[in-house]
Amino acid sequence: MDVDEILTGLYSEAGRQDPYPWYAALHRHGPVSAVPARAEHSTVSAVAVGYDLVDQVLRDPGWYKGMPPGWQEQEILRTFLTSMMFVNPPDHTRMRAVFARTFTPRRLSALEPVIVRVVDAMLDRMADAGAGGAEVDFVADFAYPVPALVMAEFIGLPEADLAWYRQRVDWIDEYMDVAGKTPERLARANRAAEELRDYYRDLIAQRRRRPGEDLISGLVEALDGGGVELTEDELISNLIVLFNASFVTTVYMFSNGLPLLLAHPDTVAALPGDDALARGCVDEVLRMASPVHFLARSAPRDTELAGVPVARDENVLLLIGGANRDPARFPDPDRFDPRRDGPPSLAFGVGLHFCLGSAVSRLEGRLALPRLFARFPGLAVTQEPTYSGSLFLRGIDKLFVATGS
Numbered sequence: 001m002d003v004d005e006i007l008t009g010l011y012s013e014a015g016r017q018d019p020y021p022w023y024a025a026l027h028r029h030g031p032v033s034a035v036p037a038r039a040e041h042s043t044v045s046a047v048a049v050g051y052d053l054v055d056q057v058l059r060d061p062g063w064y065k066g067m068p069p070g071w072q073e074q075e076i077l078r079t080f081l082t083s084m085m086f087v088n089p090p091d092h093t094r095m096r097a098v099f100a101r102t103f104t105p106r107r108l109s110a111l112e113p114v115i116v117r118v119v120d121a122m123l124d125r126m127a128d129a130g131a132g133g134a135e136v137d138f139v140a141d142f143a144y145p146v147p148a149l150v151m152a153e154f155i156g157l158p159e160a161d162l163a164w165y166r167q168r169v170d171w172i173d174e175y176m177d178v179a180g181k182t183p184e185r186l187a188r189a190n191r192a193a194e195e196l197r198d199y200y201r202d203l204i205a206q207r208r209r210r211p212g213e214d215l216i217s218g219l220v221e222a223l224d225g226g227g228v229e230l231t232e233d234e235l236i237s238n239l240i241v242l243f244n245a246s247f248v249t250t251v252y253m254f255s256n257g258l259p260l261l262l263a264h265p266d267t268v269a270a271l272p273g274d275d276a277l278a279r280g281c282v283d284e285v286l287r288m289a290s291p292v293h294f295l296a297r298s299a300p301r302d303t304e305l306a307g308v309p310v311a312r313d314e315n316v317l318l319l320i321g322g323a324n325r326d327p328a329r330f331p332d333p334d335r336f337d338p339r340r341d342g343p344p345s346l347a348f349g350v351g352l353h354f355c356l357g358s359a360v361s362r363l364e365g366r367l368a369l370p371r372l373f374a375r376f377p378g379l380a381v382t383q384e385p386t387y388s389g390s391l392f393l394r395g396i397d398k399l400f401v402a403t404g405s
C-alpha cells in the first residue's frame with residue numbers, strides 16, 4: 001500500500017474509528033513519509049510516525065506552529081492564536097510562565113481531596129443509576145463529569161454553567177479535526193469563541209469584585225497588580241484554551257481506558273491498593289489509546305527528516321498516536337503492559353508545548369481508577385463503544401456498562 005492510500009484510509013470514517021492498522025502500515029514505510037503533492041492531504045508535505053523522529057521535531061524549538069492565513073478575521077483562530085498553545089517564543093515563553101506559576105505542587109496536592117470527593121460522588125451516582133442491573137453510560141456518569149467538575153473547581157467556573165459550556169467546547173473541537181474545516185463548522189466555532197469570550201469577561205468582572213481561591217481570581221489579582229505580562233484579552237484566550245485542552249482529553253483518558261483495562265481482569269483486581277500499578281495503568285492507557293492523535297509543526301529552514309526533504313515553512317504532521325505504537329520503541333506495541341519500562345509516551349507531547357496539565361490528568365487517573373474498581377469489581381462493558389469520529393481528539397463518547405451491583 002502506498003502512502004497516499006494509507007492516508008486516505010486513515011482519514012476515512014473507518015480509519016478514524018480504528019487508526020492503528022494504518023499506523024502499522026505507515027511504520028513499514030519508515031519513520032517519515034513524503035505526502036504526494038496531488039493528495040487532498042497536501043496541507044502537509046510529510047507525515048511522521050516514528051517515535052524518535054516525532055520526539056526530535058517536537059523538542060527542536062526551531063520547528064514552529066504555523067498561522068493559517070487570515071486568522072485575525074476569524075474569532076476562533078484569533079482566540080487560539082493569542083494563547084500559549086498556538087504561539088511561538090517569545091510570546092509563548094511569556095504566556096506559559098504566567099500559567100506555569102499557578103500549576104504548583106501545592107495547588108496539585110490541594111486538588112487531591114477535590115478529586116476524591118468528585119470521584120466518590122460520581123461513583124455513588126453510577127451505583128444508583130446501575131442498581132438492579134440497569135445499563136449505565138460510563139461517559140455520561142463518570143468519564144465526563146469527573147474532569148469537568150475537577151477543572152471547573154480548579155479554574156473557578158460555576159458548576160451550573162458546565163452543560164452550556166460543553167456545547168461550545170464540542171463546536172470548537174469539531175472544527176479542530178482533520179476533516180473539520182467546513183464553512184458551517186467554522187461559523188459555529190466562531191460563535192462559540194465569541195460567546196465564551198463574553199462569558200469570561202463577565203466572570204473576570206465578578207471575581208474582580210469578589211475574589212475567591214480559584215485560578216481566575218488569582219490571575220485577575222496578578223493582572224491588576226501589574227505582576228504579570230498578559231493583557232486581559234490574552235488572559236481570556238488562554239482560559240478558553242486551557243479549559244478546552246483539559247477537558248475532553250481527560251474524558252477520553254477514562255473512556256478509552258476502561259475497555260482496555262477490563263480486558264485485563266488480573267490487573268483490574270490488583271488495582272485497588274497498588275499505587276504503582278495505578279500510575280502504570282494511566283500511562284499505558286495514554287500510550288495505547290491516546291486522546292490526541294496528531295500535532296503539526298512547520299520547518300524553520302530547508303531540511304531533511306530521515307532522508308525526506310522538507311522545505312522551509314512547510315508543515316509536517318506528527319502522528320503521536322502512531323508514534324506511541326512504534327515497535328522500535330515499544331516492543332509488541334499492541335500489548336497492554338502497565339509495567340512496561342520504556343520511554344515515556346508522547347500522549348502529552350514533548351518540548352516547549354509539553355502539556356501543562358499532565359500532572360492534573362495523571363493524578364485524576366491514579367486516584368480514580370483504584371476507587372472505580374474497588375467499588376465495582378464486577379464492572380463490564382455491555383455494548384460496542386461509540387467513538388467520536390475525530391482523529392485529532394480520538395475517544396469513546398458512549399460506553400454502556402453494567403456495574404455488577
Ligand code: HEM
Nearest residue numbers: 084085245246249250253347348349353355356357360361
Ligand atoms: C489526558 C489528558 C490530556 C492529554 C492527552 C493532553 C495532551 C496535550 C498535548 C498533546 C499537548 C501538546 C500540544 C502541542 O505540542 O501542540 C498539550 C498541551 C497543553 N495542555 Fe494538555 N492534555 C491533557 C490534559 C490537560 C489538562 C488537564 C490541562 C489543564 C489543566 C491541559 C492543558 C494544556 C495546555 C495549557 C497546553 C498548552 C501548553 C503549551 O502550549 O505550552 N492539558 N496537552
